[in-house]
């Protein structure tokens with residue numbers, strides 16, 4: 419998959435672009451609803467024998483338009499989104515910088531400049547996709563804005579029970595620590611990536627305990643204890659993790675793993691959050707002195 423980063427410039431002209439089926443949206447987390455949009459588009463691209471492309475944005479419009487408290491919490495960083503989209507068959511990913519200039523662009527201009535400009539012959543998006551200034555363009559207006567230059571497929575709402583599967587629902591679920599519900603929305607357990615802080619390692623009775631710094635662009639689940647799986651050098655380790663709040667307001671993550679031998683600093687781990695451990699089970703107790711000792715490392 420090729421990724422093309424674009425910053426809005428009215429005079430920019432795209433040349434020699436292959437015809438494509440284009441999916442549109444932010445796609446944070448690439449959840450089951452997003453996957454349905456992409457699968458639908460992939461089938462059409464195969465039938466039409468053209469490339470499959472996606473237009474997404476960065477940062478999230480809500481972050482720029484102050485619709486939410488800062489910092490805005492992403493489910494995954496852009497690098498994970500790229501990897502997942504490539505795995506789903508996207509050939510070309512256009513990442514348009516979302517800034518105030520782009521936000522002010524009228525819906526029809528967005529369609530003309532980007533969707534037609536990037537040679538979409540067919541557009542696929544979900545039932546609630548919006549675009550253009552004040553989000554006034556939607557799946558009922560997109561055909562008119564396109565002046566018949568492309569076909570449109572609107573994907574119906576994908577739900578879990580009676581809830582729309584959405585990035586917002588996933589962020590809220592992580593905020594409640596209900597990580598065991600995440601596979602119903604994402605299609606898999608939630609994963610984060612973090613680096614071990616080597617100075618914080620304690621090894622006892624075949625177990626390793628250490629603090630991690632989570633890579634930017636992920637959202638740790640709420641304060642509490644969780645059972646986890648850790649992926650490191652093609653091996654899987656079972657363990658637990660606590661998410662703790664430091665006095666300075668920083669949220670940290672301490673893991674305890676069996677049979678794990680960390681190599682050196684910058685050891686990057688993938689953590690799969692399986693379920694919240696409730697009160698009666700074994701938890702690694704918070705050692706306040708240890709937290710204080712290392713709090714400057716985070």
Ligand SMILES: Cc1cc2nc3c(=O)[nH]c(=O)nc-3n(C[C@H](O)[C@H](O)[C@H](O)COP(=O)(O)O)c2cc1C
Pocket residue numbers: 442443444445479483520521522523524528546547548549550551552553554
């Ligand atoms: C050109 C353009 C201008 C936009 N302007 C606004 C805006 O003024 N206010 C707003 O809330 N969202 C605005 N958006 C964001 C869209 O409403 C929407 O969040 C974005 O296209 C991503 O779609 P999705 O949330 O359905 O994935 C704009 C989007 C585009 C592409």
Ligand SMILES: Nc1ncnc2c1ncn2[C@@H]1O[C@H](COP(=O)(O)OP(=O)(O)OP(=O)(O)O)[C@@H](O)[C@H]1O
Pocket residue numbers: 442443444445446451452454455542543544545546547573574575576577582583584585586587
């Ligand atoms: N549950 C769903 N069913 C069908 N289409 C969906 C669903 N969720 C999102 N989409 C579509 O996927 C694309 C990307 O959507 P978007 O990134 O806004 O997801 P979202 O989950 O609605 O995000 P948020 O909760 O942050 O608003 C859009 O075309 C959108 O309409």
